[in-house]
Amino acid sequence: MIPSLQSISWRSTGLITATYFYFLIFAQFAFLKAIELTGEAASLKLVMGTMGFAGILGSLTSPLFLKHWEWKIVLRIGFLSCGMMAFLSLASWTSAHAWSMIAGGIGFSLGIVTVTLVSQLRNLSGNHHWGMSGGLGTGLAYFTCNVPAVFRASPFDQSLIAxxxxVAAFFGTSIKIESSSIQEMRQSSPEMHAPFVVMLLAFTLLIWLDSAAFFIIQNDRELLGSTWGSDTLLWRNGSVHLLVAVFAGWWLESRNSLSPVFLALGILAVASWLVNDALTREVGGAIYPVGVSLYSTCLVVFPAYWLGHLSLHRRTFLASLLYAVAGWLGSGMGIGMAENLHRVPLAFVMVVLGFTGVVLAHEWLRKYCRELATCTTLLALAFVGSELQGNAVLSSQASISSIHNGREVYVSEGCIHCHSRYVRPSEDDITNWGPQVSYEEALKECPPLFGNRRQGPDLLNVGLRRSRAWLKAHFINPQLLVPMSTMPRYDYLFSDDRGESLIDFLMDPQASAKARYETIQNWNLTYPSDASHEVSNAWKLFQHHCSACHGEDGMGNGEARADLARSPANLRYGPFIYSRDPKEIPRILKFGIMGTDMPGHEYIPDSDIIAISSYVKSLRHSPHSYSTP
Amino acid sequence: MTGPSQSKLIAISLRETKRIALSRRRAKDRILDESIFVPDGANTAITHAFFWMFMANGVGIALAWLLLVPSSGYWMGELTYGRWIPVHLNLHLYGWTSLPLVAWLLRLYAPQDDHPSAAARASVWAWSMSLMVGAIAWLRGETSGKIFLDWIGLARVLYPTVMLFLWSVLFRQWWANRQVPGWAPVVQMVGLLILASVPMAVFWASGREVYPAVNADSGGPTGMSLLGSTLIVVLLLLLVPQLQNRATWGQKLVIPRLCWLTFLFQVGIVMTLGFHHATHHDWHQWLGLGTLASWIILMPLYYRGFLWPPKSMRWQRAMLFWFGLLVATGWLSFLPKVLDHLKFTDALVAHTHLAMAGFVTSFNLFLIGLLAPSSLADHIHRPIAFWLWNGATATYVIVMWVAGAFEGADPSFTIIRGIARELLYAIRFTAGLVLFCVSLIWWRAARSAMIQR
Structure with missing residues (x-):
């Protein structure tokens, strides 16, 4: 159900907006920029440390203030103090101590304001929709900060607005509350399923991740540009923040569920991992606002309503603990991590995701605890067993060669599922794939890699059929050299030494070149009875099998030539011009030229060989007059 | 023939007919009254089996898609086709094929007091966990390089450890039931002794230094290896009615005796000809393997002699049909010239799918139909899913056979993708998609049956 405008507490919404706005645009942004502009950038750490320390102090001492004074007075003093700090920062202070003192004031005042506001929010909201107030207040603050005019304003103007x-918030607190509504609200306080400590830990991790990701984005010019670089991006961010925060408020209230907290944790964990890598930074930057708005709304709504069933004193104490530990300490940890490590470590992301998974699935875990215990025990036993076995294997191994490594890569990448390494004692197999190696020899390998499928050629005698350069180019982009190949790309193997090792393994001679040479020389081309179709199709076949290296017009200028050791032959003016043996070109087409980058086309039918051969000859005979169909 | 003797004969014949009819009715009543007791562990195993079938089929259609549109795999980085294949194969073998047999074992060794066994349930979860660890390892590129025996490293130790744990669960249940009168505890103990060797056998066979006998002319298995492995399936088929205590009716002992004699004769062939390297051109090999053809007739006769719940007959017939086809085509494919033509081609893919999607699946569903609670059994026996599955399997097998025949004549048929190849592979993908959807329906049904319990 969507609440009407009248059912929203606009006073609560306004105060939440004011607090968040002050924190986001001033404490976190304009104030620090102002220090940088006065040339005191070196003292930023000191200033931020002071602010954090004072924030903790302010949060923790709030319950004391609230014990002795009425909450409205505390809140008014807090807002007034915040405002004063903003106005004080307008002066261009040149002393680090002065900035530190102001930072202390900001932190302390904010600590008091946040704890007082959230612990009294139910009093402020009365019978109105509390979730929507929290969501709307948070969303409006983020939205306003992202309005280009505000976002791009000078630090002076931003501090002034804050x-x-x-001051406006100071006056907003002086509105009467009906006491009966408080009783009613207390009865309708939602039940909290997770212990407070779990929620405290969740919020700490959230703010930790948020601060780390924010710091990384802020310090990467490119990422900063792609996140907040244009007016469109700012409007997009602001809208996302507003929509997600309102949605979170509605979700929290209508479902009485704290799931958004853990969803935010998952999103922020993924986002902070993605911003580590240049390739995925933009995606991380795009989903980051979603996680931030989700948890920011929860941070307001959770202490106000989920702790609502507690006494005022206890509620205030827990809220102060939440803001001191999660808010200020979490923030400090996040910034520290990003500053020192320049990234969010994968281990940390995994811990966060693991924690989220455990909290979300705790019911399931409780139900299947026996099964999980059994699995864990067996896994641990097997781990010990495999470690012992692994050590025994390692100690028995001699020096490991590149060919051996290449063989491991061959096994690891599952090449056996598409390629055989076994030439059968049949004429076709020997002609196509090279000399046979006896099965006794093959069985000496552990394990033998016979394979049982040929989605691609047999790979036993690759060294006799392909060059290193051709193999490498083919691994990196198979479809460049064999356009209709189903072979996946293995370019990643060349990011380390796996690719070269694999080539070493494939090039390792299994049979003698002499035997292969004899097969090639004894090969007889089978002429089909009617080759007219194939000949008419010759241009297409040439483009398919040859143009990648020799170029579309046979000039040796194909796209793949740069990857080969020597430039491919120019078929119009090249060496074939003087060829007199009619079998030579078909033979080269079929088997390639051993020791060069010219590969064979062993698997294509003889009719296609004849057709391509005719085409190549036609290029040779009339190099200038041949026209493509 | 004289008048009185003729009337006497007619009277005897009528009496015999009445006796058979009565025996059949009693047996039927027994079936109808039989309340199916499904132990908790067995039920869990069935649910997990369907889950792994669904997962394996999901990977399968992804692989079929990659063969149609290879560029769609570029975004997956290191998770290339070759790394997914062992996941597809092993999830089918160690998940979908094995877990119904685990369920059967847990049913056979179930405690008499019907007390839900947490340890049995945990053993099934551990089984699935070991498969998951294996799948992660295969995707990471950790494999022994031996098809269907890819276990290596942690997974190689974990899987037999889980098997040992399952064995200990079975042993515990046997121990609780050992005082039960009759031969059952003795038979169960013999079963346990045989099962005890399986974990070590799996560990040993996964080793890289171990490799079976080779057919030098094809690079594949020998005839005797194929005969040996098929005889394990035959043994399983012979044991199902016996161990399920199915009632017999009107069956003379001659058929079961003939079946067991044939089985022993074939075991004798394997023992005599041995597991040494031999080619399919050796007549001993293809003739020995050819003796399996006897089961095309014997097995249906054997199953006909037992009484089965009427609903289970659909899957039983499918099982016997696929088994017969598997034996017949398997032998034909092994013959000289034929194997030379079909080896390394898609015909092998056809044969594998005939075995797994055709025979194994129908066998499992027949078995699960006997073991599962009625809500799931009803779902399995629904005709739509039955015909969709078998129709898609038949389409798949035929298409791959055709592709294999083309490929055998011209290797470029597969290596260079042409229109004919693309068309056949598109049909194959569609058939795979149907199999995937049906497996999803079955898995959901198994899950809801589990939740209802």
Whole structure:
């Protein structure tokens, strides 16, 4: 159900917006920029440390203030103090101590304001929709900060606006509350299924991740540009923040569920991992606002309503603990991590995701605890067993060659599922794939890699049929050299030494070149009774099998030539011009030229060989007059 | 023939007919009254089996798609076709093929007091966990390089460890039931002794240094290896009615005796000809393998002698049909000239799918139909899913056979993708998609049956 405008507490919404706005645009942004502009950038660490320390102090001492004074007075003093700090920062202070003192004031005031506001929010909201107030207040703050005019304003202007907002909030707190509504609200307080400690840990991790990701984005010019670089991006971010925050508020209230907290944790964990890598940074930057808005709404709504069934004193104490530990300490940890490691470590992301998984699946885990215990025990036993076995294997191994490594790569990549390494004692197999190697020899390998499928050629005698350069080019982009090949790309193997090792293994001679040479010389081309169709198809066949290296017009200028050791032959003016043996060109087409980059086309039918051969000859005989169909 | 003797004969004949009819009715009543007791562990194993079938089929259609549109795999980085294949094969073998047999074992060794066994359930979960660890390892490129025996490293130790744990669960249940009168505890103990060797056998066979006898002319298995492995399936088929205690009716002992004698004779052939390297051109090999053809007739006769729940007959007939076809085509494919033509081609893919999607699946569903709670059994026996599955399997097998025949004549048929190849592979993908959808329906049914319990 979507609440009407009248059912939303606009006073609560406004105060939440004011607090978040102050924190986002001033404390986290304009204030630090102002320090940088006055040439005191070196003292930023000190200033931020002071702010964090004062924030913890302010949060933790809030319950004391609330014990002795009325909450409205505390909140007013807090807002007034925040405003004063904003106005004070307008002066161009040149002393690090002065900036630190202001930072202390900001942190302390914010600590008091946040704890007081969230612990009294139910009093402020009355019977209105609390979730929507929290969501809308948070969303509006983020949205306003992303309005280009505000976002691009000078630090001076931003501080000024923040100060004015605080003054407005100061006056916004002086509105009467009906006491009966408080009783009613207390009864309708949602039940909290997870212990407070779990929620505290969840929020700490959230703010930790948020701060780390924010710091990484801020310090990467390219990423900063792709996240907040244009007006369109700013409007997009602002809208996403607003929509997600409102949605989170609605979700929290209508479902009485804290799931958004853990969803936000998952999103932020993934986003902070993605911003580590240049390739995935943009995606990380795009999903980051979603996670931030989700948890920011929860951070307001959770202490206000999920702790609502507790006494005022206890609620305030827990809220102060939440903001001191999760808010200030989590933020400090996140910035520290990003500053020192320049990335969010995968291990940390995994811990966060693991924690999220455990919390979300705790019911399931409780139900299947026996099964899980059994699995864990067996896994541990097997791990010990495999470690012992692995050590025994390692100690028995002699020096490992590149060919051996290549063989491991061959096994590891599952090449046996598409390629055989076994030439059968049949004429066709020997002609196509090279000399046979006896099965006794093959069985000496552990394990023998006979394979049982030929989606591609047999790979026993590759060294007699292909060159290193051709193999490498083919691994990197198979479809460049064999356009209709189903072979996957293995370019990643060349990011380390796996690719070269694999080539070493494939090039390792299994049979003698002499035997292969004899087969090639004894080969007889089978002429089909009617080759007219194939000949008419010759141009197409040439483009398919030859143009990648020799070029579309046979000039030796194909796309793949750069990858080969020597430039491919120019078929119009090249060496074949003087060829007198009619079998030579078909033979080269079929078997390639051993020791060069010219590969064979062993698997294509003789009719196609004849057709391509005719085409190549036609290029030779009339190099200038041949026209493509 | 005289008048009185003729009337006497008619009277005897009528009496015999009445006796058979009565025996059949009693047996039927027994079936109808039989309340199916499904132990908790067996039920879990059935659910997990369907899950792995669904997963394996999902990987299967992804692979079929990659062969049609190879460029769609570029975004997967290192998770290339070759790394997914062992996942597809092994999830089928160690998940879908094995877990129904685990369910059967847990049913056979079930405690008499009907007490739900947490350890049995845990052993099934552990089985699935070991498969998951294996799948992760294969995707990481960790494999022994031996098809269907890819276990290596942690997974190679874990899988037999889980098997040992399952064995200990069975042993515990046997121990609790050992005082039961009759031969059952003795038979079960013999079964346990045989099963005890399986974990070690799997560990040993996964080793890289171990390799079976080779057919030098094809690079594949010898006739005797194929005969030996098929005889294990035959043994299983012979044991199902016996161990399920199915009632017999009107069957003379001659058929079961003939079946067991044939089985022993074939075991004798394997023992005599041995597991040494031999080619398919050796007449001993293809003739020995040819003796399996006897089962095309014997097995249906054998199964006809037992009484089965009427609903289970659909899958039983499918099982016997696919088994017969598997034996017949398997032998034909092994013959000289034929194997020379079909080796390394898609015909092998056809044969594998005939075995797994055709025979194994129908066998499993027949068995699960006997073991599962009625809500799931009803689902399995629904005609739509039955015909969709078998129709898609038949299409798949025929298409791959055709592709294999073309490829045998011209290797470029597969290596260079032409229109004919693309068309056949598109049909194959569609058939795979149907298999995937049906397996999803079955898995969902198994899950809801589990939840209802």
């Amino acid at each position: 100060g004015i907002v605080c």
